[in-house]
Amino acid sequence: MRLSLMLLITHGKRQRKLGGGKPQRLNILRRVVTGLVRHERIESTYAQCDEAQFYAEKLIDYAKLGNTNAGAMRIADYWITEKDLIPKLFETLAPRFTNYDGRYCRLHRLPVTTQNTRDMAVLEYKGNPYPSLRPTPKNHPNSIANILVEGLRQDYEKKMEIDLKEESAT
Amino acid sequence: MSRLKALIRPSVRCIVHRRYCSTERVTNALVTEYRNDIFEEEKRRQQGMVRRLEKIEVVHVGPNDPGTFIMNKNLSTPYHCAMHISENYTKYSALALVNGEPWDMWRPLTEDCELSFMRFRDEDPEEANKAYWRSCALILGAVMETAFKDTFYVQLSRAPELTIIKGMFVYDVDLGLKNWTATKDNLRSLSLSATTMKSKDMPFERLEVDPSVALRLFQHNQYKQREVEERVRGGRVTLYRMGKFIDIHDGPMMSKSSLVSMFTVAGIHELPGGLYRVQAVALPHDFYLHNSVWNRLVKRASVPLVGDLSTAGAEESLRETRSLAA
Numbered sequence: 001m002r003l004s005l006m007l008l009i010t011h012g013k014r015q016r017k018l019g020g021g022k023p024q025r026l027n028i029l030r031r032v033v034t035g036l037v038r039h040e041r042i043e044s045t046y047a048q049c050d051e052a053q054f055y056a057e058k059l060i061d062y063a064k065l066g067n068t069n070a071g072a073m074r075i076a077d078y079w080i081t082e083k084d085l086i087p088k089l090f091e092t093l094a095p096r097f098t099n100y101d102g103r104y105c106r107l108h109r110l111p112v113t114t115q116n117t118r119d120m121a122v123l124e125y126k127g128n129p130y131p132s133l134r135p136t137p138k139n140h141p142n143s144i145a146n147i148l149v150e151g152l153r154q155d156y157e158k159k160m161e162i163d164l165k166e167e168s169a170t
Numbered sequence: 171m172s173r174l175k176a177l178i179r180p181s182v183r184c185i186v187h188r189r190y191c192s193t194e195r196v197t198n199a200l201v202t203e204y205r206n207d208i209f210e211e212e213k214r215r216q217q218g219m220v221r222r223l224e225k226i227e228v229v230h231v232g233p234n235d236p237g238t239f240i241m242n243k244n245l246s247t248p249y250h251c252a253m254h255i256s257e258n259y260t261k262y263s264a265l266a267l268v269n270g271e272p273w274d275m276w277r278p279l280t281e282d283c284e285l286s287f288m289r290f291r292d293e294d295p296e297e298a299n300k301a302y303w304r305s306c307a308l309i310l311g312a313v314m315e316t317a318f319k320d321t322f323y324v325q326l327s328r329a330p331e332l333t334i335i336k337g338m339f340v341y342d343v344d345l346g347l348k349n350w351t352a353t354k355d356n357l358r359s360l361s362l363s364a365t366t367m368k369s370k371d372m373p374f375e376r377l378e379v380d381p382s383v384a385l386r387l388f389q390h391n392q393y394k395q396r397e398v399e400e401r402v403r404g405g406r407v408t409l410y411r412m413g414k415f416i417d418i419h420d421g422p423m424m425s426k427s428s429l430v431s432m433f434t435v436a437g438i439h440e441l442p443g444g445l446y447r448v449q450a451v452a453l454p455h456d457f458y459l460h461n462s463v464w465n466r467l468v469k470r471a472s473v474p475l476v477g478d479l480s481t482a483g484a485e486e487s488l489r490e491t492r493s494l495a496a
Contacts, residue, residue: 140291142293142294142295142296142299143290143291143295143299143457144290144295144299144302144334144453144454144457145453145457145458145459147299147334147335148334148335148337148451148453148459148467149459149463149467150335151334151335151336151337151470152337152463152466152467152470154335155470
């Protein structure tokens with residue numbers, strides 16, 4: 001029907017409506033971000049985690065400016081509701097991400113079951129002390145398949161060397 | 171029991187077979203039967219020597235499933251211990267480590283020891299890999315012995331020990347042919363023969379025998395007789411049997427032929443001495459390589475390897491240096 005299609009079209013708006021109203025949305029996200037700064041890994045609804053990720057990463061970018069920067073302190077003061085975490089942000093979290101390539105947060109979706117149909121997710125700061133949620137892929141460098149392929153690779157490299165020498169000779 | 175008496179004149183090659191009471195030519199089938207009879211006789215004799223059943227304590231020191239087993243001395247093998255733990259150990263263990271030393275899965279345990287099992291996907295599967303490469307060479311030998319028609323008598327010469335990074339294992343064979351090249355269909359049928367051996371799931375039985383028994387067993391193969399003399403260790407020689415195929419080798423072999431997943435005979439080429447060198451490559455179970463990668467590996471293995479690769483002497487010196495260093 002024409003009406004429902006218009007409801008789906010957002011016309012470029014990227015924000016979700018959480019909590020019903022702009023200040024309520026930011027309050028919810030402040031709580032999520034504070035929880036993230038305290039625990040470094042939190043579980044919440046996918047919508048809240050996804051929205052909070054942007055603000056959590058922006059917070060780190062501001063915190064990298066240092067706690068002497070007035071703007072950074074103002075941002076941190078607004079976003080972190082439990083004030084004992086502000087030193088943690090500037091002294092622990094910001095230095096961790098000084099030479100970071102890519103995003104500071106990781107978002108994992110949790111399985112939706114018949115008992116729990118709510119779309120839940122886990123949001124975590126990278127470099128947290130907990131064991132990883134995803135299994136690390138095991139490499140088998142000494143397995144037969146890898147040794148055989150290594151042999152292929154060595155042959156290829158030798159061939160490349162010979163080709164280069166021939167080229168430089170001519 | 172059948173008895174083949176080979177006449178001394180090699181040109182005549184007549185054999186009197188007591189069971190059939192007729193003169194027959196030497197064929198691989200008859201020779202295999204003869205070898206199996208001797209193997210069985212020796213195996214029964216050795217088992218008969220175990221008069222009293224003594225018990226030994228075997229401690230499983232693997233990462234999972236701790237336990238102590240009370241097993242029979244000189245009768246129980248690591249495979250039997252694996253049967254007591256679970257089916258996965260029997261199906262997927264390639265090699266056993268007894269007090270840290272590589273040990274065949276079907277070799278009887280002789281004293282109280284610590285046992286653990288090695289798989290191809292372990293952190294350090296070096297010994298399992300070497301055992302696998304050796305066993306695949308053995309399978310290749312079995313394939314070559316059974317592949318040809320009765321009119322051709324195939325004598326296996328030697329399986330030189332190659333490193334895995336070379337990308338192939340090899341068996342030198344005396345086919346009694348000249349200027350024979352294998353077609354693609356030939357190679358494919360040989361590979362298929364190896365695959366049927368894998369699906370038959372045959373264990374690699376081990377038997378330590380006196381050199382005289384081994385010489386009698388390999389009566390119809392001069393190359394193997396020479397190898398018997400080279401491979402004497404502590405006055406004994408080790409024989410391995412897979413199904414009906416018997417061969418001589420020192421090193422530990424993997425537990426069963428079903429641990430192979432892909433086996434391709436890559437090429438056969440003639441050596442200067444008249445022998446033929448069969449080259450092949452195989453992949454263990456639980457490893458998957460894409461068709462394109464496998465074809466490249468087969469192509470690499472089909473490049474003829476020329477030269478005297480007899481490493482029986484070199485291996486010995488390696489072992490000596492290792493034992494000196496240890």
